Amino acid sequence: MIGCRIAYVLDPYLAVFRQSELSNRTERAAIEAEIGCEAADSIRYDADHTLFFDDGGLRDGITHYTMLEGYPDPLVGKLVLLHSDFSEQKPTLSMQRALARFQCYRAVMDPIIKTSSTVKDDLTNFITGVSEFKLRIEQVVIAIR
Numbered sequence: 466m467i468g469c470r471i472a473y474v475l476d477p478y479l480a481v482f483r484q485s486e487l488s489n490r491t492e493r494a495a496i497e498a499e500i501g502c503e504a505a506d507s508i509r510y511d512a513d514h515t516l517f518f519d520d521g522g523l524r525d526g527i528t529h530y531t532m533l534e535g536y537p538d539p540l541v542g543k544l545v546l547l548h549s550d551f552s553e554q555k556p557t558l559s560m561q562r563a564l565a566r567f568q569c570y571r572a573v574m575d576p577i578i579k580t581s582s583t584v585k586d587d588l589t590n591f592i593t594g595v596s597e598f599k600l601r602i603e604q605v606v607i608a609i610r
Contacts, residue, residue, distance in 0.1 A: 469486040469487060469554075470486070470487050470492070470547060470548075470551075470553075470554050470555065471484050471485070471486060471487075471554060471555035471556070472484070472485050472486075472487050472496075472499065472545045472546060472547050472555075472556075473485075473545070473546040473547075473556055473560060473563055474499055474543060474544070474545055474546075475531065475543065475544040475546070475564070475567060475569075475607065476543050477529040477530070477531050477542075477543075477569040477571070477605060477607070478528075478529055478543075480569070480605050480606060480607050480608060481607065481608055481609075481610050482560060482563075482564045482567075482607050482608070482609045482610070483609070483610040484555075484560070485499055485545075487499065487545075487547070493505070496517050496545050496547075499543065499545050500517065500518065500519050500542060500543045500544075500545060501519070501542065501543060502519035502520065502521065502522070502542065503521075504519075504520040504521060505517045505518065505519065505520060505545075506518060506519075506520035508533075508536060509549075510533070510546055510563075510566075511558075513548060513549055513550070513553075513557055513558075514546055514547065514548055514549055514556055514557075514558070514563075515546070515547055515548075515549045516533065516540075516544055516545070516546050517544065517545040517546075517547070518540045518541070518542065518543075518544050518545075519541060519542040519543075522540065522541030522542045523538075523539065523541055524541075527541050527572075528571055528572055529541070529542075529569065529570065529571045529572075529605070530569075530570055531544060531567055531568065531569045531570070532567070532568045532569075532570070533566055533567060534566040534567075534568075535566070544567075546563055560609050561609065564607060564609060567607065568604060569604065569605040569607055570602050570603065570604055570605060571602070571603055571605050572600060572601075572602060572603075573600070573601050573602070573603045574598040574599070574600055575598065575599045575600075575601065576595045576597075576598055577595065577596050577597045577598065577599055578593060578594070578595060578596070579593070579594060579595075579596040580592070580593045
């Protein structure tokens with residue numbers, strides 16, 4: 466497609482890092498549509514690249530987050546990586562090298578199962594049920610597509 470730039474998109478929900486084409490004419494709107502937000506913010510990824518993310522992503526009820534090496538705050542939702550120079554049509558680093566700076570995590574609930582038994586007239590009844598859930602954070606392995 467003529468007039469497009471290639472972006473790298475990290476989707477922690479699908480555990481995928483992929484390329485996407487963004488139109489130059491409506492780049493900000495294309496970035497926000499790719500992320501799925503109304504207001505994208507950005508930070509410097511390195512000297513040549515910019516990382517875009519959902520400005521309102523840190524809210525109650527998140528299930529996934531991403532940490533960028535060298536950046537202190539968690540990032541939530543899809544991330545879009547573009548070359549900072551608009552004359553460059555795509556990022557100048559490989560997808561493998563770009564992905565190496567990200568660590569993605571998700572919340573996991575493990576059920577705690579309790580079993581009890583009762584004995585009546587030589588008959589033992591076992592009762593099993595979930596007594597609670599234990600929350601843990603698990604790293605997500607991201608595939609390049």
